[in-house]
Amino acid sequence: xxxxxxxxxxxxxxxxxxxxxxxxxxxxHAGAMIEPEFIDIGEKVYxxxxxxxxxxxxxxxxxxxxxxxxxxxxxxQGGGYKSLNVxxxxxxxxxxxxxxxxxxxxFIKTRHSNVDLVIVRExxxxxxxxxxxxxxxxxxxxxxxxxxxxxEKIIRYAFEYAxxxxxxxxxxxxxxxxxxxxxxLFHKVFDEVAKEYPEIEADHWIIDIGIAKIADTPQDFDVVxxxxxxxxxxxxxxxxxxxxxxxxxSANIGDQCAMFEAIHGSAPDIAGQGIANPSGLLHGxxxxxxxxxxxxxxxxxxxxxxxxxxxxxxxxDIAKGGTAVGSQEFTxxxxxxxxxEPSTFEPVTYSTTGQDDDKVQHQMPLLAKERAKPDVVQExxxxxxxxxxxTLTSEELGQKLETIAGPECRLVVVTNRGVKVYPGGFPExxxxxxxxxxxxxxxxxxxxxxDIRHLLQRIEEANLNWIKIExxxxxxxxxxxxxxxxx
Numbered sequence: 001x002x003x004x005x006x007x008x009x010x011x012x013x014x015x016x017x018x019x020x021x022x023x024x025x026x027x028x029h030a031g032a033m034i035e036p037e038f039i040d041i042g043e044k045v046y047x048x049x050x051x052x053x054x055x056x057x058x059x060x061x062x063x064x065x066x067x068x069x070x071x072x073x074x075x076x077q078g079g080g081y082k083s084l085n086v087x088x089x090x091x092x093x094x095x096x097x098x099x100x101x102x103x104x105x106x107f108i109k110t111r112h113s114n115v116d117l118v119i120v121r122e123x124x125x126x127x128x129x130x131x132x133x134x135x136x137x138x139x140x141x142x143x144x145x146x147x148x149x150x151x152e153k154i155i156r157y158a159f160e161y162a163x164x165x166x167x168x169x170x171x172x173x174x175x176x177x178x179x180x181x182x183x184x185l186f187h188k189v190f191d192e193v194a195k196e197y198p199e200i201e202a203d204h205w206i207i208d209i210g211i212a213k214i215a216d217t218p219q220d221f222d223v224v225x226x227x228x229x230x231x232x233x234x235x236x237x238x239x240x241x242x243x244x245x246x247x248x249x250s251a252n253i254g255d256q257c258a259m260f261e262a263i264h265g266s267a268p269d270i271a272g273q274g275i276a277n278p279s280g281l282l283h284g285x286x287x288x289x290x291x292x293x294x295x296x297x298x299x300x301x302x303x304x305x306x307x308x309x310x311x312x313x314x315x316x317d318i319a320k321g322g323t324a325v326g327s328q329e330f331t332x333x334x335x336x337x338x339x340x341e342p343s344t345f346e347p348v349t350y351s352t353t354g355q356d357d358d359k360v361q362h363q364m365p366l367l368a369k370e371r372a373k374p375d376v377v378q379e380x381x382x383x384x385x386x387x388x389x390x391t392l393t394s395e396e397l398g399q400k401l402e403t404i405a406g407p408e409c410r411l412v413v414v415t416n417r418g419v420k421v422y423p424g425g426f427p428e429x430x431x432x433x434x435x436x437x438x439x440x441x442x443x444x445x446x447x448x449x450x451d452i453r454h455l456l457q458r459i460e461e462a463n464l465n466w467i468k469i470e471x472x473x474x475x476x477x478x479x480x481x482x483x484x485x486x487x
Contacts, residue, residue, distance in 0.1 A: 007068070008037050022281075030301045054087070069281075073085070074268060096157045097250060099251075110243040114218075115242045119226075125150045151185060168222055207226065301338070303347050306345045389464065400462060410443075420487050
């Protein structure tokens with residue numbers, strides 16, 4: 001290989017510059033054929049007036065190189081600043097977040113000596129869409145968006161990852177016993193895709209007990225795929241039980257671009273002290289090397305790092321009271337061991353050839369298969385009208401709505417925070433100023449949007465304050481909305 005691969009590099013905030021310098025030094029000594037283009041992102045860019053934390057020039061570099069090695073950044077508190085990490089992932093379509101978690105027993109203290117699981121986290125949807133509104137003085141909302149194409153892409157990536165890495169099982173985590181439509185769709189797509197991989201075991205866990213099982217018996221899991229928020233939480237738990245969040249790297253893979261990073265933050269409290277551990281970012285860089293077609297260099301770096309750990313060379317965060325070295329000393333120790341292999345740990349081998357070898361690991365961008373869109377009959381079935389009300393009781397509100405519902409529609413239920421309060425609500429139920437009033441077609445009538453407009457007009461004429469509506473649909477005769485609790 002003679003041509004160097006251009007990569008975009010951000011040195012980040014806090015400990016970011018220290019661990020990036022260490023990582024790049026190790027890669028250089030290992031023979032990585034890379035040509036870094038440095039960009040500024042993060043705190044100082046935010047504070048210079050760029051509300052997104054990234055400049056147009058930085059975007060241009062990312063779109064040109066399509067490979068991003070990023071140190072942790074700091075998002076300033078307050079001021080409405082959006083997470084730059086989320087912005088980059090979503091803008092560049094980095095839908096798959098891959099977080100391997102491995103324990104390094106007996107050299108790094110852990111309660112679980114045999115952790116070797118990979119979290120595959122959906123990276124673009126779910127609550128991280130960041131669509132929030134304050135609707136009344138007492139109530140705010142956040143929209144949870146789960147799509148069929150987004151679910152299929154990440155789930156198929158998880159199965160392909162398992163297949164290419166000789167892993168035997170893919171597990172799905174959701175909370176579809178409660179969120180039957182959103183998490184229910186993710187689970188449904190998982191079951192559909194799993195049928196295409198009969199050689200791989202597939203199972204499903206509810207997220208709360210699933211994360212508890214990761215903390216208790218992580219050896220029961222192999223590859224775990226889940227929606228965005230759950231994946232963020234579960235991957236930190238999985239990393240911590242291996243010994244330290246500071247050891248874990250992360251790959252963010254899209255169809256065109258990819259970003260590699262540590263999973264930990266910028267740790268400004270220890271910045272400049274020379275004690276930061278570069279291991280997490282280094283592991284991210286190892287995944288980057290495989291992604292850009294330099295698996296031999298990735299193998300050389302990873303085995304040197306394993307040999308360093310075997311030899312008891314630890315930074316302060318994992319020394320746990322023992323003898324610790326600084327960032328620079330740790331970096332030099334890894335460099336000194338380049339070309340060596342560990343003796344207790346199994347040496348690692350990376351490849352992009354797809355060969356069958358239990359030691360081989362891959363990172364591969366994948367496209368979901370194109371599928372013919374099925375014919376769907378979508379019919380309007382009703383409307384939820386949300387009201388701001390802090391004067392009428394649930395009984396008074398319900399009776400008033402009954403009188404203005406017809407003739408096109410009928411009041412079915414009033415809920416508050418999702419709980420039925422009319423008809424037949426309980427006085428013990430706590431209520432706020434945010435009321436969902438569900439209307440459906442009167443018998444023998446097919447509700448239309450014009451009917452809904454007339455309904456809203458009658459609501460206004462009754463001096464009730466509607467703040468939003470949500471149309472209710474059926475899809476091929478199946479209800480596309482949830483019932484209220486107690487309905």
